[in-house]
Amino acid sequence: MKKKKSSRFxxxxxxxxxxxxxxxxxxxxAGIFIILLTMAFPAFKDxxxxxxxxxxxxxxxxxxxxxxxxxxxxxxxxxxxxxxxLFAVPIGLGVAxxxxxxxxxxxxxxxxxxxxxxxxxxxxxVGFLGIVLFAPFLGRLFHLGNGLNALNGSVLLAIxxxxxxxxxxxxxxxxxxxxxxxxxxALGGSRWQTxxxxxxxxxxxxxxxxxxxxxxxxxxxxxxxxxxxxxxRSFPHGLLSSVRTMTADIAIELGEVPYYTTHYYALFxxxxxxxxxxxxxxxxxxxxxxxxxxxxx
Amino acid sequence: MNFKKTLWAAxxxxxxxxxxxxxxxxxxxxxxxxxxxxxxxxxxxxxxxxGKNPGSALAIMGGGSGTGITAVINGTCDIAxxxxxxxxxxxxLAWEKGVKPRFFVVAVDGLSIIVNEKNPLEKMTxxxxxxxxxxxxxxxxxxxxxxxxxxxxxxxxxxGTYTFLQEHVLGNKNYSLDVxxxxxxxxxxxxxxxxxxxxxxxxxxxxxxxNGKIRKGIKVLNISKDASSEAFSPLDKQNIDxxxxxxxxxxxxxxxGKPNAAVTGFLTFETGPEGQKIxxxxxxxxxxxxxxxxxxxxxx
Numbered sequence: 001m002k003k004k005k006s007s008r009f010x011x012x013x014x015x016x017x018x019x020x021x022x023x024x025x026x027x028x029x030a031g032i033f034i035i036l037l038t039m040a041f042p043a044f045k046d047x048x049x050x051x052x053x054x055x056x057x058x059x060x061x062x063x064x065x066x067x068x069x070x071x072x073x074x075x076x077x078x079x080x081x082x083x084x085x086l087f088a089v090p091i092g093l094g095v096a097x098x099x100x101x102x103x104x105x106x107x108x109x110x111x112x113x114x115x116x117x118x119x120x121x122x123x124x125x126v127g128f129l130g131i132v133l134f135a136p137f138l139g140r141l142f143h144l145g146n147g148l149n150a151l152n153g154s155v156l157l158a159i160x161x162x163x164x165x166x167x168x169x170x171x172x173x174x175x176x177x178x179x180x181x182x183x184x185x186a187l188g189g190s191r192w193q194t195x196x197x198x199x200x201x202x203x204x205x206x207x208x209x210x211x212x213x214x215x216x217x218x219x220x221x222x223x224x225x226x227x228x229x230x231x232x233r234s235f236p237h238g239l240l241s242s243v244r245t246m247t248a249d250i251a252i253e254l255g256e257v258p259y260y261t262t263h264y265y266a267l268f269x270x271x272x273x274x275x276x277x278x279x280x281x282x283x284x285x286x287x288x289x290x291x292x293x294x295x296x297x
Numbered sequence: 298m299n300f301k302k303t304l305w306a307a308x309x310x311x312x313x314x315x316x317x318x319x320x321x322x323x324x325x326x327x328x329x330x331x332x333x334x335x336x337x338x339x340x341x342x343x344x345x346x347x348g349k350n351p352g353s354a355l356a357i358m359g360g361g362s363g364t365g366i367t368a369v370i371n372g373t374c375d376i377a378x379x380x381x382x383x384x385x386x387x388x389x390l391a392w393e394k395g396v397k398p399r400f401f402v403v404a405v406d407g408l409s410i411i412v413n414e415k416n417p418l419e420k421m422t423x424x425x426x427x428x429x430x431x432x433x434x435x436x437x438x439x440x441x442x443x444x445x446x447x448x449x450x451x452x453x454x455x456x457g458t459y460t461f462l463q464e465h466v467l468g469n470k471n472y473s474l475d476v477x478x479x480x481x482x483x484x485x486x487x488x489x490x491x492x493x494x495x496x497x498x499x500x501x502x503x504x505x506x507x508n509g510k511i512r513k514g515i516k517v518l519n520i521s522k523d524a525s526s527e528a529f530s531p532l533d534k535q536n537i538d539x540x541x542x543x544x545x546x547x548x549x550x551x552x553x554g555k556p557n558a559a560v561t562g563f564l565t566f567e568t569g570p571e572g573q574k575i576x577x578x579x580x581x582x583x584x585x586x587x588x589x590x591x592x593x594x595x596x597x
Binding site: 062131226227232244253261 | 371
């Protein structure tokens with residue numbers, strides 16, 4: 001009788017512990033959102049939403065007229081992210097296909113850990129490589145004065161998003177039931193046809209989810225873009241112009257802004273926009289994953 | 298069972314005692330934060346000071362003049378270093394919080410305008426520099442240079458150098474949005490070295506390499522007050538002292554009220570003959586007699 005009571009107590013305790021952990025995660029997320037919302041709200045007493053989201057002029061410390069338009073920064077963030085995905089998705093998918101379909105298991109054993117290491121490189125080191133290595137190279141390649149532009153940022157962000165995309169895509173490809181591939185080969189399909197027409201469509205939900213997660217990483221990246229994209233506040237003209245992303249701007253300005261001024265609240269406004277963007281990206285990834293999983297069943 | 302418990306308790310108590318003893322025994326560090334233009338200079342001054350005064354400890358950080366001023370207002374540093382004067386907003390905030398800042402001039406800086414060494418231009422007028430940074434001049438040939446697009450490099454809005462240039466050279470007008478805002482003086486220099494159409498502004502102390510020569514790859518422009526005046530170089534101390542070089546500025550340190558004994562010691566060292574010799578060695582200029590008198594008054 002004694003033993004049963006203590007084991008039931010243990011069960012309850014462990015269950016409560018896990019429940020608390022889960023609740024804490026939700027509370028943390030809700031807390032962050034509430035803080036961003038309450039700290040950003042006072043900004044809109046002085047700044048119209050139209051100016052904030054519609055104007056490309058960000059000059060809060062201007063001695064003439066303080067301007068709080070973040071459109072240039074939103075576009076800059078989207079530009080470097082799009083550029084990063086342009087590089088990372090084909091290469092990532094290619095590497096994932098190679099690892100899951102073509103590579104000898106010994107090659108896989110070596111390459112997979114190396115890719116994991118790529119994910120562990122600190123973002124500030126990647127930014128440093130961008131300034132010292134890539135920027136001069138891009139400058140020479142495109143005959144620009146310097147290479148601190150959106151393209152530089154895109155390449156670096158692609159390097160950082162690649163491990164996520166490769167890992168998850170490869171897992172998804174491996175999770176495709178072998179009966180699919182066997183059926184395709186049995187019907188006379190080549191290995192390439194099997195990969196492109198059968199395996200990848202079957203693993204599509206996982207692949208798209210991995211791209212979304214890589215995209216989330218790229219949107220939120222701060223240090224790399226701060227160091228490598230030139231930080232010009234003007235509206236970007238293309239991949240070869242200097243850009244300032246939302247994350248870089250917060251990092252640059254939050255340290256010196258006097259607390260509780262319009263500028264201070266506006267920075268939280270930028271944080272809120274960033275949060276909502278990343279949240280939306282993750283939600284879409286989740287929905288896609290769920291939708292395709294249900295279809296499978 | 299009882300013995301084990303007692304042993305654990307004793308070890309824990311001993312560990313806590315030693316740990317807390319360490320905390321109390323730690324030296325109180327003087328925190329110095331602010332201007333990126335001044336950070337190297339103040340670092341070297343601090344090292345010399347700590348060498349001569351064992352038992353003193355100083356921590357020097359950059360972040361920009363704005364960052365330092367905010368920190369001294371919020372009480373997170375002892376000395377704020379800044380290369381511009383406080384803005385009215387900052388003074389108001391300080392008074393709101395009961396912070397009564399005292400200012401000390403520790404060095405004088407000639408803000409130099411640099412271009413790539415391949416640029417044949419030798420001088421510019423101050424209004425021309427202003428037009429360049431306001432984005433009104435887009436090609437070097439307008440000011441007598443080669444037919445190349447102007448590539449602007451500057452600092453970020455937390456920098457005292459940024460604010461100083463905006464007030465004194467841009468006439469309090471907006472910077473061009475195309476200025477590439479770099480993280481510090483060193484990055485500006487490296488960028489101008491690589492960019493043939495580049496122009497940047499840096500404190501004169503950053504122009505020199507370890508051997509005391511001007512960095513290879515950049516050229517320091519002579520600046521004249523206006524089109525009818527003579528252009529002077531920021532590298533000559535006489536030009537700074539006499540005011541002939543138009544873009545010079547004092548470099549300040551600020552404390553919350555009367556500084557304590559440790560901070561006073563450091564300030565006295567910096568503004569005294571030994572400190573000023575280091576200031577000149579690092580490429581800046583020594584303070585004037587008027588500055589010395591004002592400093593002494595503020596130390597009382």
